[in-house]
Amino acid sequence: MTARCLVCLADIRGEGEYHARCARALFGSTRVPTIDLELARLHTVAQAMVGHTSLSGIQRKVSVGLTADRATLRVAVEKGHFILKPQAQVFPSLPENEHVTMRLAEAAGVQVPPNGLVRLRDGSLAYLTRRFDRTADGGKLLQEDFCQLGELAPKQKYEGSAELCARLVRRHASEPLVAALGLFRQVVFAWWTGNGDMHLKNLSLLRGEDGVHRLSPAYDLLCTDLVVEDDLLALPVGGNRRGVTPRQWLDFASYCGLTPRAAGRALGQVHAALTPALALVARSFLPDEMKARYARLLEDRAGTVEAAARKAGSGYVAG
Ligand SMILES: Nc1ncnc2c1ncn2[C@@H]1O[C@H](COP(=O)(O)OP(=O)(O)OP(=O)(O)O)[C@@H](O)[C@H]1O
Ligand SMILES: [Mg+2]
Ligand SMILES: [Zn+2]
Numbered sequence: 437m438t439a440r441c442l443v444c445l446a447d448i449r450g451e452g453e454y455h456a457r458c459a460r461a462l463f464g465s466t467r468v469p470t471i472d473l474e475l476a477r478l479h480t481v482a483q484a485m486v487g488h489t490s491l492s493g494i495q496r497k498v499s500v501g502l503t504a505d506r507a508t509l510r511v512a513v514e515k516g517h518f519i520l521k522p523q524a525q526v527f528p529s530l531p532e533n534e535h536v537t538m539r540l541a542e543a544a545g546v547q548v549p550p551n552g553l554v555r556l557r558d559g560s561l562a563y564l565t566r567r568f569d570r571t572a573d574g575g576k577l578l579q580e581d582f583c584q585l586g587e588l589a590p591k592q593k594y595e596g597s598a599e600l601c602a603r604l605v606r607r608h609a610s611e612p613l614v615a616a617l618g619l620f621r622q623v624v625f626a627w628w629t630g631n632g633d634m635h636l637k638n639l640s641l642l643r644g645e646d647g648v649h650r651l652s653p654a655y656d657l658l659c660t661d662l663v664v665e666d667d668l669l670a671l672p673v674g675g676n677r678r679g680v681t682p683r684q685w686l687d688f689a690s691y692c693g694l695t696p697r698a699a700g701r702a703l704g705q706v707h708a709a710l711t712p713a714l715a716l717v718a719r720s721f722l723p724d725e726m727k728a729r730y731a732r733l734l735e736d737r738a739g740t741v742e743a744a745a746r747k748a749g750s751g752y753v754a755g
Pocket of ligand 2: 637656
């Protein structure tokens with residue numbers, strides 16, 4: 437196979453591992469920085485960072501940033517504009533999994549921050565995302581996850597439901613219907629992609645520089661089903677963690693305050709992403725056996741999404 441772009445996964449003609457436009461989208465410049473990071477050292481750095489940055493969670497992640505001349509990407513304890521997630525010890529291929537799932541999200545109409553893979557000095561791939569809670573001048577935007585909004589402790593992050601999220605959005609977002617549509621897309625997408633880890637800390641509202649509280653771009657999306665056999669939804673929809681039915685999707689849409697037409701369009705967009713999604717999975721950096729499993733899952737669940745879209749009767753036409 438010819439070289440695949442570490443951002444968009446399409447072929448690259450010529451030198452390097454990024455298209456110029458993809459490098460610009462991720463690094464802010466067509467020049468790809470030198471990656472001054474290596475897996476062995478990151479384990480120690482990640483441990484030292486616990487409690488020193490606003491990053492929480494279980495998977496190792498490290499705050500990284502570009503040097504002032506933009507030539508080098510390296511660890512940045514403060515004011516890093518990026519989050520890096522290297523290969524994990526226990527679960528295989530998480531960076532590749534998160535990366536392709538973010539590409540799928542984009543194809544399905546879920547808003548995501550700039551992201552891609554980077555090759556560390558030891559040759560291993562790591563997942564890199566640009567922080568959406570930073571302003572250009574290094575300031576920090578207010579980000580509140582749904583655990584905080586629901587006044588729950590971090591360890592209660594699994595003690596929620598999709599409906600609780602809809603209520604939090606209604607109460608706290610400046611434009612509740614816009615945020616509710618974003619939430620609906622994210623929940624449908626999490627189910628479609630076998631993501632059993634979309635819990636209350638993996639959803640946030642972000643206060644923009646304009647003071648508007650919006651649903652933040654999606655983050656921490658991955659197909660946990662590839663590493664945890666038959667993983668269930670972390671946040672039940674209509675009390676259901678596994679086989680959510682078309683009827684239950686429409687009930688949830690209605691709970692979100694969406695018209696059938698709006699729900700149908702969102703569902704239709706997810707279903708229409710099946711073909712591009714299968715191509716992306718095939719081109720991804722996942723091992724072959726995970727690619728096959730991911731493709732099967734997407735195909736299996738697309739039918740329900742399509743049935744829900746039709747039931748919504750939105751004038752949705754399968755394409
Ligand atoms: N692109 C981003 N911009 C700003 N903040 C982000 C971004 N991605 C993630 N975060 C924040 O960093 C936190 C940790 O990131 P993430 O959820 O991806 O890691 P994680 O270790 O897999 O988390 P967990 O195991 O708790 O689910 C998130 O809860 C979120 O608050
Ligand atoms: Mg998380
Ligand atoms: Zn590209």
